[in-house]
Amino acid sequence: MLLGEHSVLYSQPAVACAVDRYMRVQVEPLASRDVIVESALGPYCSHLDSLQDSVPHRFLVEILRRWQSTLACGLKISITSEFSHTVGLGSSAAVTVALVAALRAVCGLPLDQQEILRSSVEVVRAVQGRGSGTDLAASVFGGVIAFDADADALQVQRLSSELPIDLYYAGYKTPTTDVLARVAEERVQVPGVVDTLYRLMGDVSREAITAIKSDDLSQFGRCMNVYQGLMDALNVNDATLSAIVYGLRALPGVMGAKISGSGLGDCVCALGDTGAGLSGFERIPVSVSPVGVSVDVFPR
Amino acid sequence: MLLGEHSVLYSQPAVACAVDRYMRVQVEPLASRDVIVESALGPYCSHLDSLQDSVPHRFLVEILRRWQSTLACGLKISITSEFSHTVGLGSSAAVTVALVAALRAVCGLPLDQQEILRSSVEVVRAVQGRGSGTDLAASVFGGVIAFDADADALQVQRLSSELPIDLYYAGYKTPTTDVLARVAEERVQVPGVVDTLYRLMGDVSREAITAIKSDDLSQFGRCMNVYQGLMDALNVNDATLSAIVYGLRALPGVMGAKISGSGLGDCVCALGDTGAGLSGFERIPVSVSPVGVSVDVFPR
Helix, strand or coil: CCECCCHHHHCCCEEEECECCCEEEEEEECCCCEEEEECCCCCEEEECCECCCCCCCHHHHHHHHHHCCCCCCCEEEEEEECCCCCCCCCHHHHHHHHHHHHHHHHCCCCCCHHHHHHHHHHHHHHHHCCCCCHHHHHHHHCCEEEEECCCCCCEEEEEECCCCEEEEECCCCCCHHHHHHHHHHHHHHCCCHHHHHHHHHHHHHHHHHHHHHCCCHHHHHHHHHHHHHHHHHCCCCCHHHHHHHHHHHCCCCEEEEEEECCCCCCEEEEEECCCCCCCCCEEECCCECCCCCCCCCCCC | CCECCCHHHHCCCEEEECECCCEEEEEEECCCCEEEEECCCCCEEEECCECCCCCCCHHHHHHHHHHCCCCCCCEEEEEEECCCCCCCCCHHHHHHHHHHHHHHHHCCCCCCHHHHHHHHHHHHHHHHCCCCCHHHHHHHHCCEEEEECCCCCCEEEEEECCCCEEEEECCCCCCHHHHHHHHHHHHHHCCCHHHHHHHHHHHHHHHHHHHHHCCCHHHHHHHHHHHHHHHHHCCCCCHHHHHHHHHHHCCCCEEEEEEECCCCCCEEEEEECCCCCCCCCEEECCCECCCCCCCCCCCC
16 A cells, blocks of 8 residues: 555545565365365364354455355465565455456456446455455556445555655554554544544545655655654554654655555555665565566466 | 644634743833843844844844824833744744733733734734734733634634643744745645645534534544644654654543644644653643733833
């Protein structure tokens, strides 16, 4: 997530990108209707027609439930990830998109990006109650995208295939649902102000979308900095994130820096070249992935 | 200044208080029309009818110019301050208000708070081009005030006689005019956004005024925290100020913390009890002064 955190849940646009750390989901048909899953989150075994609940595999189980009547046979599913789910790189979004795309391929359906996004959003919202779908849209389409969750049809606009970014991890993370609960509580206590804040965040995101489209990275960086202040006003910034943000902005090649994600931990994203980096904090080396979800069929 | 920095220059209300560090201006009539000034900023000697310019004494010179035809004689003016002008406690506002009040007394005019404020604002705007007058209003009226510079008649509303505050100095200061120039430059580059930001700052200030009136310090603290984020969005926060802000907010007795003044240095204000304080930063012990400008006449 590059811009639009929180406000995307209130009808404002968001900006996100796919990164070149990939989640791979390999699906093999089985003779039985068993489901056998191998994943870094642990194994999962069940029967396609009576799927057991599993918290770590909740997105996967929700998807399989939706496909159980369509699938002709059981499956062996192997999930490998190039990044840890503890770092907020949207691992659940990536695995959801990849599995939906793979199951479509197994059933002989075409790789339809809009349809994969639509059904992935349904899955995520069914599992966690809410979710803008921004991470899903970036996983599906790749590159840098603008996302508008408000429309009944989720609107995705491809903005660019590249953007110089760097990520730094705070060393801890607060679950997004907890952050949202805290924001909701404070919203009640300062009525009126937070709604205007969301609208202002939306204004900044729209300005940022224009900036990326016209390849004006300095302006995009300025928008990131303004948005960071609005995140601070929303009370989802903290001492560590702020130290990373100001540390990054002090580097000569950096045009902007802000929290990436809902806040109270997780990552800070810098726009530009952080050179030798920011000492004392963990850098997560990523680049924008120009491609989104893809399917390979074996044997070809 | 407690709340309303920057936005007060764009027709939004501000909240400020007088602190119990006093500026004393003693004025003695002289037989001649000489003007002799003793002050921590250095001595100043001139003739009432041909006043020399002096940058450190520019507020004083501007006031004397406006009074030269009214004053019957020259003056010896002694200025003593309980605080340094390098810390942003509004020393130029205090000396302006005190001298205007003293000259009115010398000329036999009553202590008229609104009139002292009006002429002090004229002086400050003549010297530095702009200035909301918030610091002046706090100096004149004392206590905690809401100030609206927009009206032709400067509106001051007394909110309270006390408020638990603590000040911490960043160790450096950027002149307000430089901060305003930087903000104006960025305003041009992110059009639209900054205007909405000022309106939102105004919403927060109005909410804060309601909170103080109903003695709801927690809510006032929340407003301070939100306003701090908006100052960050305006790009007048920095790494040091942010470290002080988050350090103060982590103290158990603190209900809110924000930059006090235009930013990029100077002080951070905490609402509540900072206990043993925040190590590593200079605390400036102050309390709210319930009284504003006053005049003693010797011999009585």
